[in-house]
Amino acid sequence: MTIPELSPEAFYNRWPQNEVGEEVQLLDVREVAELELASLPAADHIPMGQIPQRLGELDSKKPIVVMCHGGARSLRVAQFLISQGFKEVFNLSGGIDAWSKQVDPKVPQY
Numbered sequence: 001m002t003i004p005e006l007s008p009e010a011f012y013n014r015w016p017q018n019e020v021g022e023e024v025q026l027l028d029v030r031e032v033a034e035l036e037l038a039s040l041p042a043a044d045h046i047p048m049g050q051i052p053q054r055l056g057e058l059d060s061k062k063p064i065v066v067m068c069h070g071g072a073r074s075l076r077v078a079q080f081l082i083s084q085g086f087k088e089v090f091n092l093s094g095g096i097d098a099w100s101k102q103v104d105p106k107v108p109q110y
Contacts, residue, residue: 003078006090008099011065024063029077030096034069037110038096048073051080060086067092067099069110 006014015024021042028035028043035045046054048068058064064086066074071094078091092099100107 001079001082003075003082004090005093006065007093008102011090011092012103015065024065025059026092027058027064027066027074027077028068028096029066029073030068034110038100038108040067040096040099040107043067048077051077055084058086063088063090065090065092068095070095070097 011026021044026040026043028039028045029048029051030045031047032045039045044057046057058081064078064081066078066081066089068074068077071091074095075091078089081089094101096107097109100109
């Protein structure tokens, strides 16, 4: 199963920050400790291990862009969401690390 990838720059251009939450759900699947190092205010946070129990918190009618630190965990979660019937799911390629490099250098890298 191929998961569509969005670069941070493409995501930022497609959905301005004021539309995140309204038009698209940005799902951060990193662990709580990682949020203390770097985070995006508009993202909803559900750690990867809790996704199966918390599917009801996701809006299947909106596109979902899944992110993590570097893109590997988010890819696995995106595959899982599609297997659960979610239709429009994207992986944020390079994760929050790439976001810091491509979109907002004020977001700390770790």
